[in-house]
Amino acid sequence: MRSNGYTPTWSRTGTSALTEAARSAYDAGLLDLSLPDLDGLDLARTLRTRCPDLLIVILTARTHARTDDIDVIAGLDAGADDYLVKPFSLTVLLARLRAHLRRQTTAPPPQRPLRLGDLTIDTMERRCTPHGTDIPLRPKEFDLLALLARHPGEAVPREDLMAQVWDENWFGPTKTLDVTMAGPRRRLALAAAASARPCRLPQITTLRGHGYRLERAP
Template sequence: MAQVLVVEDDDRIRPLVVRALGERGYAVSSAPTGMAGLQQAVEERPDLVVLDLGLPDVDGTQVLAMIRAVSQVPVIIASARDDDPSLVAALDAGADDYVVKPFSTAQLEARIRAVLRRSGSGAAPRADVVVGDLVVDPAARRVTLAGEHVELSPREFDLLRHLAERAGTVVTKRELLTEVWHQPWGGSDKTVDVHLSWLRRKLGESAAAPRYLHSVRGVGVRLEAPEAPVRPEAPEAPG
């Protein structure tokens, strides 16, 4: 099931598009402004974004440029006119396709299917990542530990998924800032430390008594399954 983010300020159009795509099997979220849409695109990592150009806070073309600075998620532009110069600018800036308002749900879905096919996104469900009793479901953005649901914030989920997909490997804080926080040119290691602390608490462990998350001093952090307890050998029966 592909995840679609709809960035649209019109309170009449937005819920209609969300409901229509949801009825056709998509997981849909929405945002009414450009900056809210940008934040959700970064945090939720959807498979595709439907982006209106006429947003109240930031021009849609600028939003696209900001999305493209941190992500290659496919973007379909929604425009009121097919000869709008801003539509041409958006396509030049990296938009994958466009629809002209008013559009039908069937037309929008056809564009979504075509773009996802070209990009390879949403073609197949993303497999669960399993590390010991920890299961990370990227498609549903759900985590369970020993069968129990673990409630995580969007950032905590992205952090855990990134580490779980590299289980057994030491991941540097710089990589985490780049890949999870999308801050390749800066950012504080303290940000990573705080989120790791929250994540440990929700996984029922601590830095002093780690089970899954192991800090490597001066390098980063490694996620791995806890070692099975060593069982003492049974004494041999007397001969």
């Protein structure tokens, strides 16, 4: 990592990692789920709460096949921005880091709040609210929903979503997009079901072989 321009800090335990995160500001955290003292997913949740802007990439060997999404979804729901399944090459890891960090430093300027039915998406405050109640979204989930909300009723290709939310030179599988998109879709449905009054929220439609579309709220 040092030979590629990074200044890493290596923590052997989850406890020491939390101490380092509280002591200094970091751009990114590479988190192995197999730790001697804490559960890796619990550590990811704690880091996401304490360091909301930290880029978290999970390194896991728990999945036995790349088609098994269970641990991937658990990691992303715990607050991670991305994942890599062991074994992986340093070249791939560095490419992922460059893509994420470049995206963070070239974020577009904030826009006026977007309104679709009873849903308001405020890109300045990074809040997604129906009837004033916040829907909790991870950073990439919010970015995906905001991008779709700028084109309501339109089909947005997978390549455009990956280029604008991750990076135009994204290196790796696009399954990350599908797993991440499941988050806002599920949370919008839960918010509509939990609302005490009628709640007109848009729905996300999967366009197989093409991309996604955010349906206009009824």
